[in-house]
Amino acid sequence: MYQAKAYSVTSASSPFAAATIMRRETTERDVQIEILYCGICHSDLHTARDEWSSVMPTTYPCVPGHEIVGRVTKVGSEVSQFKSGDLVGVGCMVDSDHVCPTCQDHQEQFCHSATFTYNSPDKHGTAPVTYGGYSESIVVDERFVLAVPANLDLAGVAPLLCAGITTYSPMRRWGDLNGKKVGVVGLGGLGHMGVKFARAFGAHVVVFTTSPGKKEDALRLGAHEVIVSTNPAEMQQHAGTFNFILDTIAADHDINAYINMLGLDGNITLVGAPDAPLQVSAFALLFGRKSLSGSLIGGIKETREMLDFCGRHNITSDVEIIPVQQINAAYERLVKSDVKYRFSIDMASLKSE
Amino acid sequence: MYQAKAYSVTSASSPFAAATIMRRETTERDVQIEILYCGICHSDLHTARDEWSSVMPTTYPCVPGHEIVGRVTKVGSEVSQFKSGDLVGVGCMVDSDHVCPTCQDHQEQFCHSATFTYNSPDKHGTAPVTYGGYSESIVVDERFVLAVPANLDLAGVAPLLCAGITTYSPMRRWGDLNGKKVGVVGLGGLGHMGVKFARAFGAHVVVFTTSPGKKEDALRLGAHEVIVSTNPAEMQQHAGTFNFILDTIAADHDINAYINMLGLDGNITLVGAPDAPLQVSAFALLFGRKSLSGSLIGGIKETREMLDFCGRHNITSDVEIIPVQQINAAYERLVKSDVKYRFSIDMASLKSE
Numbered sequence: 001m002y003q004a005k006a007y008s009v010t011s012a013s014s015p016f017a018a019a020t021i022m023r024r025e026t027t028e029r030d031v032q033i034e035i036l037y038c039g040i041c042h043s044d045l046h047t048a049r050d051e052w053s054s055v056m057p058t059t060y061p062c063v064p065g066h067e068i069v070g071r072v073t074k075v076g077s078e079v080s081q082f083k084s085g086d087l088v089g090v091g092c093m094v095d096s097d098h099v100c101p102t103c104q105d106h107q108e109q110f111c112h113s114a115t116f117t118y119n120s121p122d123k124h125g126t127a128p129v130t131y132g133g134y135s136e137s138i139v140v141d142e143r144f145v146l147a148v149p150a151n152l153d154l155a156g157v158a159p160l161l162c163a164g165i166t167t168y169s170p171m172r173r174w175g176d177l178n179g180k181k182v183g184v185v186g187l188g189g190l191g192h193m194g195v196k197f198a199r200a201f202g203a204h205v206v207v208f209t210t211s212p213g214k215k216e217d218a219l220r221l222g223a224h225e226v227i228v229s230t231n232p233a234e235m236q237q238h239a240g241t242f243n244f245i246l247d248t249i250a251a252d253h254d255i256n257a258y259i260n261m262l263g264l265d266g267n268i269t270l271v272g273a274p275d276a277p278l279q280v281s282a283f284a285l286l287f288g289r290k291s292l293s294g295s296l297i298g299g300i301k302e303t304r305e306m307l308d309f310c311g312r313h314n315i316t317s318d319v320e321i322i323p324v325q326q327i328n329a330a331y332e333r334l335v336k337s338d339v340k341y342r343f344s345i346d347m348a349s350l351k352s353e
Numbered sequence: 354m355y356q357a358k359a360y361s362v363t364s365a366s367s368p369f370a371a372a373t374i375m376r377r378e379t380t381e382r383d384v385q386i387e388i389l390y391c392g393i394c395h396s397d398l399h400t401a402r403d404e405w406s407s408v409m410p411t412t413y414p415c416v417p418g419h420e421i422v423g424r425v426t427k428v429g430s431e432v433s434q435f436k437s438g439d440l441v442g443v444g445c446m447v448d449s450d451h452v453c454p455t456c457q458d459h460q461e462q463f464c465h466s467a468t469f470t471y472n473s474p475d476k477h478g479t480a481p482v483t484y485g486g487y488s489e490s491i492v493v494d495e496r497f498v499l500a501v502p503a504n505l506d507l508a509g510v511a512p513l514l515c516a517g518i519t520t521y522s523p524m525r526r527w528g529d530l531n532g533k534k535v536g537v538v539g540l541g542g543l544g545h546m547g548v549k550f551a552r553a554f555g556a557h558v559v560v561f562t563t564s565p566g567k568k569e570d571a572l573r574l575g576a577h578e579v580i581v582s583t584n585p586a587e588m589q590q591h592a593g594t595f596n597f598i599l600d601t602i603a604a605d606h607d608i609n610a611y612i613n614m615l616g617l618d619g620n621i622t623l624v625g626a627p628d629a630p631l632q633v634s635a636f637a638l639l640f641g642r643k644s645l646s647g648s649l650i651g652g653i654k655e656t657r658e659m660l661d662f663c664g665r666h667n668i669t670s671d672v673e674i675i676p677v678q679q680i681n682a683a684y685e686r687l688v689k690s691d692v693k694y695r696f697s698i699d700m701a702s703l704k705s706e
Contacts, residue, residue: 055636102617110617110641256630264455264463267644270635277609277632282623283408285647288463291620292645294638 001025001126005350006135007324008061012050016134016327018353021063023139024126031082031145032074033090038133039067039159039317040343042189042250045331047119058119065133066092066117067158069148070347079142087148089307091161092117092297094130094144106301108144134324136350146304149311156316159189159342160307162297163317167194167246168306169298170269171201174244178202183245184223185258187214190248190271192318192341195221198246200313206238208245208258217340221318229257240288242266252276259284259292269293317342323349354378354479358703359488360677361414365403369487369680371706374416376492377479384435384498385427386443391486392420392512392670393696395542395603398684400472411472418486419445419470420511422501423700432495440501442660444514445470445650447483447497459654461497487677489703499657502664509669512542512695513660515650516670520547520599521659522651523622524554527597531555536598537576538611540567543601543624545671545694548574551599553666559591561598561611570693574671582610593641595619605629612637612645622646670695676702 001022008019026032044064046052068090072082082088095115096108103111115123118132131138148157167190171177182203184194191207198205199222206225207218215226227234235257242261250272258268259281266288270278273294280292298306310316318341322330330343354375361372379385397417399405421443425435435441448468449461456464468476471485485491501510520543524530535556537547544560551558552575559578560571568579580587588610595614603625611621612634619641623631626647633645651659663669671694675683683696 105617107617107642255633264458264460270638273635273639277634279630280608280633280645281630282626282647285623285645286626286649287647289460289648290646292633292638293643294635294640295642296639 004135004137005353006063006131007327007350008063008134009048010061012058016048019061021131021135022126023137024124026074026076026139028076028078029141029143030076030139031072031079031088031142032137032139033068033070033088033145034073034137035068035070035133035135035347037069037155037158037347038065038345039162039319040327040330040334040345041067041162042334043162045334056119059129062119063131063134064118065135066090067161067163068117068133068138069154069158069161070138073137075142081142081147082145087150087154089146089148089157089161090117090133090138090140090144091146091165091303093300094140095123098143106299108299109297134327134345136347144300146300146307149307151311151314153316155321155344155346156319157310158344159193159317159319160310161303163189163193163342164310165298165303165306166190166271166295167248168197168309169302170246170271170293170295171197171244172302173295174267174269177244180204180243181206181241183208183242183258183261184248185245186248186272187218187341188248188337189317189339189342192221194246194248195223196315198222200309200315206242235261245269246271248272250274255279255292256281256284259290262288262290264288265290267291267293269295271295317344319344321346324353325349357488357490358706359416359484360680360703361416361487362401363414365411369401372414374484374488375479376490377477379427379429379492381429381431382494382496383429383492384425384432384441384495385490385492386421386423386441386498387426387490388421388423388486388488388700390422390508390511390700391418391698392515392672393680393683393687393698394420394515395687396515398687401684409472412482415472416484416487417471418488419443420514420516421470421486421491422507422511422514423491426490428495434495434500435498440503440507442499442501442510442514443470443486443491443493443497444499444518444656446653447493448476451496459652461652462650487680487698489700497653499653499660502660504664504667506669508674508697508699509672511697512546512670512672513663514656516542516546516695517663518651518656518659519543519624519648520601521550521662522655523599523624523646523648524550524597525655526648527620527622530597533557533596534559534594536561536595536611536614537601538598539601539625540571540694541601541690542670542692542695545574547599547601548576549668551575553662553668559595588614598622599624601625603627608632608645609634609637612643615641615643617641618643620644620646622648624648670697672697674699677706678702
């Protein structure tokens with residue numbers, strides 16, 4: 001084991017502070033990574049504050065971060081895909097059982113034995129739970145390490161590892177979006193990636209937002225049209241016309257208003273998870289044979305495919321780069337959706353701690 | 354125009370009584386049909402009692418019935434598919450615009466100009482609204498008339514025209530159910546057809562019911578297993594194992610309990626429409642990438658395909674045959690789900706009125 005600098009919280013109400021954590025030595029299949037950037041995902045905040053205690057209680061100390069980009073510093077003897085100096089990424093998972101039907105189908109995110117990047121029982125026994133990317137270094141099984149295209153801005157690549165795959169996966173699964181009318185509900189960390197991908201897939205992209213002030217930015221990001229969802233006339237004008245809608249809203253909202261936007265056989269996929277149950281009208285689904293789905297990140301194979309796609313289409317997240325010392329302030333702004341569109345922590349700032 | 358005997362209601366609270374209605378003379382494309390049997394669908398009751406007033410208010414007098422089987426008595430000069438004496442069926446629709454993308458795609462049930470079999474504006478002007486199958490005779494555009502396989506029991510064929518296609522269509526659309534684990538929620542008019550089709554498609558069929566007393570009958574109808582949904586242990590044992598669930602319940606129920614029964618990428622399709630919004634857990638959809646859909650009857654092409662399938666597999670509805678004079682009593686029993694599994698009106702009984 002070796003010591004690594006990190007930023008952690010010690011309880012649901014305590015602020016982030018510098019800490020030292022233990023990382024395991026690289027085993028045969030491990031890759032040791034110097035972390036360069038780590039995105040801040042809303043899940044980090046929920047976990048740090050134990051807001052998902054009913055489904056996934058938090059073990060403290062907690063080091064969040066699953067939008068990791070870095071450089072390989074060491075590899076185990078059996079590692080074949082990576083070597084020192086390679087640019088790599090790590091997303092929401094660091095291990096799975098590799099043998100269940102779900103893993104065989106490349107959907108490791110649904111493996112019942114998946115190890116998530118933080119707050120997940122650590123099979124290696126280095127600590128009670130895994131520690132994430134708010135750290136100078138991490139050691140990960142090479143099967144969960146992803147090559148990063150050389151042409152992309154690294155700070156903007158980090159959020160691809162969660163926000164990117166979360167939005168890429170359901171759109172890809174829907175089918176060929178070329179020429180289709182695609183809605184993106186909410187223009188935040190997830191939504192802005194949804195817009196970029198939908199545009200790259202050739203869709204006619206429409207952003208639904210409650211903030212008229214986001215119109216210009218939505219168009220800059222690639223949207224063809226923007227609907228202010230609080231304007232009933234604008235909504236009515238587009239009713240029944242969408243093939244697919246990506247719903248990125250994690251707060252309570254009127255889902256039927258968006259189901260009504262769908263045309264025949266249209267689908268709306270949730271990638272945010274509001275706490276309160278959604279009030280779904282059965283009639284709204286029956287008339288037009290519509291469907292409401294959920295989607296959760298993506299498998300490793302698809303994440304590699306997504307990163308390749310981003311390299312070819314020059315897609316990264318729009319980020320605001322912050323030093324690790326500003327995490328607490330960034331969380332306060334995140335709660336107010338005051339970020340365009342993702343915080344990316346420059347981990348060089350951790351060296352001074 | 355000509356006079357035809359029928360059974361109608363004159364207000365939301367009045368009982369059915371014998372009446373005389375006008376039917377149009379056959380135009381070039383029309384088929385005149387002597388009605389032999391007409392099934393009683395729950396939609397008939399909702400419409401007769403104006404229970405859907407907010408979305409589809411009822412115009413009185415109202416003659417329901419869209420599960421019609423009969424014999425051709427006359428055809429128009431341009432009718433090519435049918436001749437006098439043919440056994441035919443008519444379902445929920447009698448016309449559409451034939452030109453919109455939805456009609457071109459053989460999904461006339463979603464055509465914005467679809468004419469439904471009853472309580473729908475009558476384009477021919479014979480009456481303010483169309484009159485359905487609780488009648489001795491009906492005149493229908495040949496494009497909405499369906500050939501009935503000769504080997505099937507006619508009283509049991511009638512419900513195929515609505516209950517049959519309503520359950521056949523979503524299962525067919527899901528894909529190949531052969532070897533898949535399929536649940537059917539509720540064992541009524543729709544549910545018992547769902548069981549028969551799922552079995553014929555080669556699925557492992559499991560019925561969810563709140564009534565332990567229905568167990569034996571469910572197995573007789575083709576189910577491999579029966580789960581009493583009020584028994585948490587039985588439910589837990591099957592959690593996460595279903596590929597597809599057909600939900601036929603029109604009353605308020607806990608949809609998340611069934612979403613939790615689905616495995617990865619599983620789908621639950623609603624064919625019943627509870628009035629109250631369904632309380633859907635977003636987490637339940639995200640973890641396992643599940644989907645909730647609605648489905649509404651089926652197009653004419655698919656209804657023909659369904660009838661052919663029933664002919665080949667000898668599938669009909671289990672019916673209780675009643676004379677037209679017992680409609681009021683049948684409605685009272687329908688409200689209590691006291692029928693195995695569909696009432697089929699023997700229209701010969703109308704001759705004595």
